[in-house]
Amino acid sequence: MIQTKLIPRTDEAFEPPMLIKNILAESLKYEPQREIVYRDLFRMNYIEFNQRVRRLANVLTGLGVKPGDTVAVLDWDSHRYLECFFGVTSIGAILHTVNVRLSPAQILYTMNHAEDKFVLIHEDFLPILDSIKGQLKTVDCFVLLSDKVYTDLNAVGQVPTGLTGEYEALLRDVSDQYDFPDFDENTWATSFYTTGTTGNPKGVYFSHRQLFMHTMGLLTYLIGYEALPFRSRTDVYMPITPMFHVHAWGFPFLATLLAAKQVYPGKYEPEMLLRLLVTEGVTLSHCVPTILNMLVSSPAAQKFRDQLSRWSVLIGGSALTKGLAKAALDLGINVTSGYGMSETAPILSVVYLNDAERALPFDEQVDFRTRAGRIAPYVDARLMNDEGEFLPHDGETLGEIVVRTPWTTQGYYNDPERGAELWKHGWLHTGDVASITPDHWIIVADRTKDVIKTGGEWVSSLDMEDSLSQLEGVAESAVVGLPDDRWGERPHALIIPKPGYELTAEGIKASLQSRIDRGELHKWYMPDRILFVSEIPKTSVGKIDKKRIRSEMKAQLLSS
Structure with a gap:
């Protein structure tokens, strides 16, 4: 960095830190009567939400949670989870959003590795807790999260043996006043x-400043540029991405x-x-293609x-195919793509159609809508080769995406070793080619580990x-490369047919060959x-699990 002249500072002056509590405070200023809804079980306005966040802060500190302690949450996407986003972090504690789709052994590893001290757990996950509880090394306290309390008042306060208390009962018994420091x-x-x-699993972590700035980045791109229109007066937000997965992509903070x-x-x-989409008037969501x-x-x-014609959906996690995009657009759904990763909080790019692109017919927009997006505000994205050299942004040269945000x-x-590898050459490496x-579009070719190297071609x-x-007739597909003595690797495909279609490998190959003959596809494709198949293996966050597919298909080839 260059040497610069810093502004003079006055001892009495105060420079407000960028804290999550400041995001929360804005929710009371203009439209506090708007609602936060949980399924068909619970609803509240922002005044009540702020009170419940402060009650949660009182519950946690009363149970002994101190700044720097880690509080784990195992829950479905709920209003309680949203309260934890603000209540846990605003007292200076660390929120560990546990991936409940991992195996019990992996959940145990992450909770011990994160040094969780307090656990808030939904009743559906108590069997997991029972299987690992005796091996948790640092946990002092367990709080039950129950849906039954919203339909049966007798369930309030009831907890299984070994748990400290039930969430709603604990909130009810404390003050709704708390001065976040x-x-x-x-x-x-x-x-x-x-x-x-x-x-x-690798532990990813974020500061208040980073999450505050990510929220400002979303605000700039979605509200300012209208990359994916989000008007607080008229739009209704519903995540269909787990809140344990990169804070539901940061959208709950923005909303x-x-x-x-x-x-x-x-x-x-x-x-x-679908019921919530209709009855609550949902207009904005994000999810994986599955x-x-x-x-x-x-x-x-x-x-x-x-x-559905009033619904906008941002797709991430895996590539949005043109077939799925067309099916969604045919229903009137405003579908676009975004790109990022867990380590980037996650937004790096979102599809933004400029005036000329927006004027195109939908059929011609599909190519743009299925790209990874245009580089988001405040994101510096480059292409780098294996030697750490930058590559040209000409729309043709391929390289690994590296970023700073x-x-x-x-x-x-x-x-530290994997952290150093992540930040090699001073840029965060995404692992994507x-x-x-x-004009700043990112067009992802593949994950570096998923590119198929066949006959000297990538x-x-x-x-x-x-x-x-x-x-x-194709509902979903997955393609992986498997070893080949002659070509190095060759592609193999899994296909889920649409209901009512009887597909054959010969018919699929004939359709592809006609595109190859017309010059629309390369022969290697x-x-x-x-x-x-009836199902394609997925990871815990809904991405196609190509590692598992490769392993299973290799085993099938060896046994055949």
Whole structure:
């Protein structure tokens, strides 16, 4: 950095730190009567929400939670989770959002590694707790989160043996007044664990400043540029991404800042999601492609066509294929893509259609809507080769995406070696191969570990999946590369047929060959083998689990 002249400081002057409590405070200023809804079980306005957050702070401090202690939450997407986003962090404690879809052994590892001291746990996950409780090394206290209390008043305060108390009863018995303190904005606020291809889950962590700045980044892009319109006066937000997964992509912080109506669906069930979309007037969500595919394929989708036409959906986690995008657009859903990763809090880019692109017919917009997006405000994204050299942004040259932002994690908790690898050459490495256009579009080719190297060519598994998605009768697909003695690797595909379609490998290959003959696809984009399945393996956050697919298909080849 260059030497500069700093502004003079006055001893009496105060420079407010960027804290999560300041996001919360904004929710009371303008529209405090707006609601936060949990399924069909509970609703409150922002005045009540602020009171409950302060009650939670009193409960936690009364139970002995101190600044720097880690509080773990195992819950479905709920109003309680939202209260923890603010109540835990604003007392200076660390919120550990536990991935409940991990195996019990992995959950045990993450809770011990994070040094959790207090646990808030939904009744559905008590069997997991029973299997690991005796091996938790640092936990002092367990609080029950129950849905029964909203339908049976007799359930309030009832807890199984070994738990300290029940959430609603504890909140009821304390004051709704709490003066959240000021502290350093670089204070550790949250942590969660991301799984990789090898080794134990990695602990990612964020400060108050980083989460505050990520919220400002979303505010600038979504509200200022209207990359994905979010008008607090008229829009209703419902996450369909787990709150344990990168803070539900940071949107709950933004929605609270704007005092927008928020709807939390709890456990993801298609019928409940569609019902909430209709009855609560949901207009904005985000999810992985699997969830969107499940919803647009539902027989009820056509029935609710009018409501779906008011719905905007941001897709992330995995690539949005052109086939799925067209199916959503046909229902009137305003579907676009975003790109990021756990380590980047997560937003790095979101589709932004400029005036000329927005004027195009929907069919011509699909190519733009399925890209990873335009680089978000305050994000410096580059392409880098293996030697640490930057590559041109010409829309053709491929390299690894590396980034710097005000909100990227500084490393992995208690894992300096992997943290140093993440930040090699002073840039955060995403592990994704992409091109960047002169007008700032990111076009992801593949994960570095998923690119198929065949016959001296690099073939994108994402491009192959996109091609398959556009064939009639294909509901979902996954493509992986498997070892080949002649070519190094060759692509193999899994396909889920749409209901009512009888697909054959020969028919799929014939359709692909016609595109190859027309020059629309490269010859390397023909899979060696096509298997038809009823389900494609997914990770705990809904991404296609290509590591597992490769392992299982290798085993099948060896046994055949």
